[in-house]
Amino acid sequence: MKNRSNQQKKSDRSTSQGTSNIALMALSAVPLLMVLGNSMLIPEFPKIKSALDINQFQVGLLITLFSTAAGLSIPILGFLSDKYGRKIIIVPSVLVYGLGGIISGLGATLLDDSYLIILIGRVVQGIGAAGTAPIVMAMVGDLYKSNDRSEAMGVIEAANGIGKVISPVLGSAVALISWRALFFSYAILAIPISLGVFFLTQEPTHQGQKEKLSSYLKKILQIFREKGPSLLISLFAGMAVLFILFGVLSHVSDILEKEYNLKGLTKGLIIAIPILFMSSFSYLTGRYLKQKGKFFKIAIITGLTIVGSALFFLPFLKKPYIYVGILTIMGLGSGFVLTSVNTLVTSSTTSEQRAG
CATH class of the missing domain: 1.20.1250.20 (MFS general substrate transporter like domains)
Structure with a gap:
């Protein structure tokens, strides 16, 4: 029994x-x-x-x-x-x-x-x-x-x-x-x-919060009043690397098709390479920084420097494989920035403030 x-x-x-x-x-x-x-x-x-x-x-x-x-x-x-x-x-x-x-x-x-x-x-x-x-x-x-x-x-x-x-x-x-x-x-x-x-x-039994939307928005504004400069700089850094990376990918997509006649799946695979490195390096950076519990700001500055340097050299390089290399470097730099920004932003608020 x-x-x-x-x-x-x-x-x-x-x-x-x-x-x-x-x-x-x-x-x-x-x-x-x-x-x-x-x-x-x-x-x-x-x-x-x-x-x-x-x-x-x-x-x-x-x-x-x-x-x-x-x-x-x-x-x-x-x-x-x-x-x-x-x-x-x-x-x-x-x-x-x-x-x-x-x-x-x-x-x-x-x-x-x-x-x-x-x-x-x-x-x-x-x-x-x-x-x-x-x-x-x-x-x-x-x-x-x-x-x-x-x-x-x-x-x-x-x-x-x-x-x-x-x-x-x-x-x-x-x-x-x-x-x-x-x-x-x-x-x-x-x-x-x-x-x-x-x-x-199957969602757990939900106990809806009684807080009003106006109160919720006031809390968000309060967070920005207290930590506005650091949050805005972090968010701007994340937006900047994504804007640059996707903008450059769009530009390179145009060049690969017009100048090198690379189309369809071949071009898609080339564009996927830097995104693969960005995702992989974001994960690895996150694991390392989580263990150390510091160096987030250094990682953001390092990532922005890498992205900026790659962007500076891009106009002077004309070979397809060099484009892939530069884009990969940009993906690595973006990985540094995005993980660090995410951690800094979430750690700047309490669990209650992060709700929703």
Whole structure:
């Protein structure tokens, strides 16, 4: 009888662990989807620029407006997830992300002058993106105990990194159909991912916070009053390296196609190399700095120096393999900066202030 009871307990734990793994797989697909939002488009910027007859600045807005909309929406959706629950925000956000892709795709397909509609779709996508990865991390924190939480967070970060690396290759593959298909692919991916989160994850009983939005926003303003300069400098450093890296990737994508006739999957693989190094080095830098508990500011300065130096030499170099080398160095520098910025920003606030 006792043996049967022990076997039943083991069976229950095994079932629980299996369910937990399935839920984590469903949740890890969300940040993977989010990082596809920008990187999938970069290899095909020359095609988009030519088809829409727009300049480089207008092409850049396809990324800028997406990222800006996401950044502005994150605090609001974070507050709503604290108040009403994580899953009730994540699932609609993923669908809104896909809806933005449909708006951009239909505009590009049905209209001759579709640039404005595409931009509107990108803004909608950005709003949806704000309710994906950040809220998933909060939900993982709710679901997993301290012993399993770091492992679960590692899976989420790994999915994020994988998404960054495969996105240029995936974008190049989808664009073999048409560059317009890129926008529709977001919706195609969003549907099964939202269904997976809805049916395969079970959120703990949620106790909605009573705090009002106005009070929540006042707390954010208070954080900036107390630590504004250091936070703004850190955030600006992170924004700068991402802006430079993706801007240079876009420029190099144009050069590889026009001057060296490198297109499709070949170009996507080349562009994926620096992103692979950025993701890998972000992870390694994070592990090292976590052990040391210091050197964050030194890492940011070092990373910015590396990125700036690579950017200085780039105009004087004309060979494709040298482009790859310089971009890889920029990826390494970006990895230094991004991990350090993330740690400094999160450690500048208390756990209550970081909620949402």
